[in-house]
Amino acid sequence: MALNVPTKTSSRSRKRPWFKTLLWQSWLPLSALAVIWVASEQSTSVYFPPAAEVFRKISIVWFPDALVTDLLPSLGRLVLGFALAVLLGIAIGVLLGLFRSAETAVRPLTETARAIPGVALLPIAMMFFGTGESMKLVMIVFIAMWPIVLNTIEGVRSVDPALRNVMASFRITALDRFRSVYLPAAMPQIFSGARISLAIAVAVMIAVEMFGTPGGIGYFIRDAQQTFRIIDMWTGLVILGLFGYTLNVIFRALEDRVLRWQKRMAKHVQGES
Amino acid sequence: MSSNNGKNTSSDRPIFEISGFSFAYGETKILENVNFAANAGEFVCIVGPSGAGKTTLLQCLAGLRQPTGGEIRFKGEQVTAPPAELAVVFQDYSRSLMPWLSALQNIALPLKSAGQGKKQREAKALAALEEVGLAAAADLYPWELSGGMQQRVAIARALAYEPALVIMDEPFASVDAQTRADLEDLTLRIKDHLGITVVLVTHDIDEAVYLSDRVVALSGRPATVVDVVDVNLGNQRDQITTKERPEFAGLRSRLYRLIRRPEQQAPAAPAAAEIH
Ligand SMILES: Nc1ncnc2c1ncn2[C@@H]1O[C@H](COP(=O)(O)OP(=O)(O)OP(=O)(O)O)[C@@H](O)[C@H]1O
Ligand SMILES: [Mg+2]
Numbered sequence: 001m002a003l004n005v006p007t008k009t010s011s012r013s014r015k016r017p018w019f020k021t022l023l024w025q026s027w028l029p030l031s032a033l034a035v036i037w038v039a040s041e042q043s044t045s046v047y048f049p050p051a052a053e054v055f056r057k058i059s060i061v062w063f064p065d066a067l068v069t070d071l072l073p074s075l076g077r078l079v080l081g082f083a084l085a086v087l088l089g090i091a092i093g094v095l096l097g098l099f100r101s102a103e104t105a106v107r108p109l110t111e112t113a114r115a116i117p118g119v120a121l122l123p124i125a126m127m128f129f130g131t132g133e134s135m136k137l138v139m140i141v142f143i144a145m146w147p148i149v150l151n152t153i154e155g156v157r158s159v160d161p162a163l164r165n166v167m168a169s170f171r172i173t174a175l176d177r178f179r180s181v182y183l184p185a186a187m188p189q190i191f192s193g194a195r196i197s198l199a200i201a202v203a204v205m206i207a208v209e210m211f212g213t214p215g216g217i218g219y220f221i222r223d224a225q226q227t228f229r230i231i232d233m234w235t236g237l238v239i240l241g242l243f244g245y246t247l248n249v250i251f252r253a254l255e256d257r258v259l260r261w262q263k264r265m266a267k268h269v270q271g272e273s
Numbered sequence: 274m275s276s277n278n279g280k281n282t283s284s285d286r287p288i289f290e291i292s293g294f295s296f297a298y299g300e301t302k303i304l305e306n307v308n309f310a311a312n313a314g315e316f317v318c319i320v321g322p323s324g325a326g327k328t329t330l331l332q333c334l335a336g337l338r339q340p341t342g343g344e345i346r347f348k349g350e351q352v353t354a355p356p357a358e359l360a361v362v363f364q365d366y367s368r369s370l371m372p373w374l375s376a377l378q379n380i381a382l383p384l385k386s387a388g389q390g391k392k393q394r395e396a397k398a399l400a401a402l403e404e405v406g407l408a409a410a411a412d413l414y415p416w417e418l419s420g421g422m423q424q425r426v427a428i429a430r431a432l433a434y435e436p437a438l439v440i441m442d443e444p445f446a447s448v449d450a451q452t453r454a455d456l457e458d459l460t461l462r463i464k465d466h467l468g469i470t471v472v473l474v475t476h477d478i479d480e481a482v483y484l485s486d487r488v489v490a491l492s493g494r495p496a497t498v499v500d501v502v503d504v505n506l507g508n509q510r511d512q513i514t515t516k517e518r519p520e521f522a523g524l525r526s527r528l529y530r531l532i533r534r535p536e537q538q539a540p541a542a543p544a545a546a547e548i549h
Contacts, residue, residue, distance in 0.1 A: 160368050162363065162365060162368040162369060163368070163369070163371065165332075165337055165361075165363065166361075166363065166369050168336075168337055168355055169335050169336070169337060169355045169359070169360070169361040170355075170360070170361075170382070170383035170386070170430075170434065171355055171357060171383065171386060171387070172382065172383060172386045173386045176382065176385055176386045180371070180374065180378075180382055180385075181371060184371075184373040184374075185371075185373065187373075261372070261373045261414060262373070264414070265372060265414065265416055268416060268417060269416070
């Protein structure tokens with residue numbers, strides 16, 4: 001029996017060197033920044049200070065003071081809230097995905113919950129949880145988890161029904177079905193849900209910080225605006241942009257790691273056709 | 274439908290017995306009053322026209338479905354759920370392996386569920402891969418393997434499970450002729466080597482005669498066992514010489530007539546010994 005085992009490396013792609021990627025990614029933001037920089041140079045408007053001013057102020061305001069009082073609390077809140085949203089979203093999604101009748105029973109509720117813009121719940125959340133940390137966390141988790149729930153349901157359902165017989169006949173335990181079948185099967189969908197969730201989590205975080213107790217980038221921006229520190233307000237926005245970008249980079253690195261099999265398969269299938 | 278296979282090497286203790294078995298999907302009777310048994314160490318093939326209910330019968334034997342009448346006993350116990358000492362090789366290899374697990378992980382997963390430690394199950398999975406000649410593919414994913422290789426991984430998964438009985442539902446139906454012959458010989462060799470019992474469903478009467486100690490022919494609507502044919506071609510089978518023997522041709526024709534009879538509506542018989 002002839003055995004032609006393809007080598008592992010054959011499916012690897014030739015990678016573009018990282019600095020080229022960086023260059024390719026940064027030309028647009030850098031040119032935009034240059035345009036703004038030049039255009040705002042002579043600005044005397046209180047609301048649109050020169051970009052140079054804003055950048056000069058960033059190092060003064062944010063390093064290290066606001067970093068500790070605002071950036072770190074935001075980061076902690078977001079990481080914790082997003083992690084909880086992912087865990088809860090997957091747990092609920094797997095259960096609803098596996099038990100079709102349960103999903104049908106709660107669908108009106110989930111559809112309604114999804115139709116209400118999350119921030120509309122802010123007054124209610126403040127009523128029950130006050131304006132402190134628990135309110136902020138509850139809001140982030142509760143609003144950000146829905147895309148993950150819905151995508152997990154879909155992902156779990158995408159499991160080939162033929163595998164049910166395989167799992168039954170080989171007596172795969174419930175825990176192993178979850179860990180080794182449903183979770184990996186749903187992982188690509190979970191990630192595309194999580195990507196949306198992350199953006200929502202950042203938006204909700206900013207919103208609750210603007211209305212809640214001091215601390216956080218959202219609070220910083222609102223506070224600066226209300227006390228007419230307009231340049232500071234702009235620095236907050238720049239920091240927020242960098243914050244979001246960094247999160248996305250981390251997220252993508254994680255996705256690449258976890259979905260390695262899927263990426264490899266996608267490439268493999270492309271290579272064949 | 275008696276069978277006295279005195280010439281076979283197998284012991285005469287039945288490993289499973291199907292008695293008075295019937296099955297219906299709702300109102301539609303598929304199988305009725307099916308009776309047969311297999312002894313430990315036997316190779317039994319089930320043949321029958323498409324739609325006869327062969328897959329359904331195997332699913333009941335594997336504990337994946339419950340009969341609507343009669344009973345199935347495996348090692349003396351009534352089958353109500355998939356038994357631990359029974360493994361299945363499914364027809365559609367491309368859908369029976371998990372694409373997100375490597376060949377080794379696919380084979381090791383059932384062992385993990387059985388509570389075996391990581392070292393032990395990986396050693397067993399690797400040994401099973403060696404048995405099917407695929408040790409080099411341990412870390413590859415199913416979609417990086419050819420169809421025949423995937424089916425060998427599925428066979429290895431069944432072997433690593435250390436079953437007393439392996440059930441195979443048209444396992445070689447979707448591979449090319451050469452691979453098919455290779456896999457047939459592989460299955461025979463493994464069966465001898467490990468002393469397991471094999472029940473295999475096939476459309477191909479040549480394949481059934483070549484592999485079996487006994488062939489169970491299903492036919493009719495609802496289907497029942499129309500004959501059980503002993504195949505006394507010895508333990509050493511060879512793709513060329515065994516198939517040249519006059520006994521082989523005789524058994525082949527006998528089975529062919531047997532199964533074709535109820536489906537006489539078709540004007541001409543196909544040239545190949547395959548029923549569709
Ligand atoms: N889940 C089901 N619900 C209702 N009817 C079914 C179901 N599965 C199979 N059948 C019917 O039962 C009959 C037997 O099906 P089965 O798959 O067991 O036949 P088979 O002998 O394995 O056929 P083949 O050789 O084509 O694989 C067929 O007529 C089929 O249409
Ligand atoms: Mg079938």
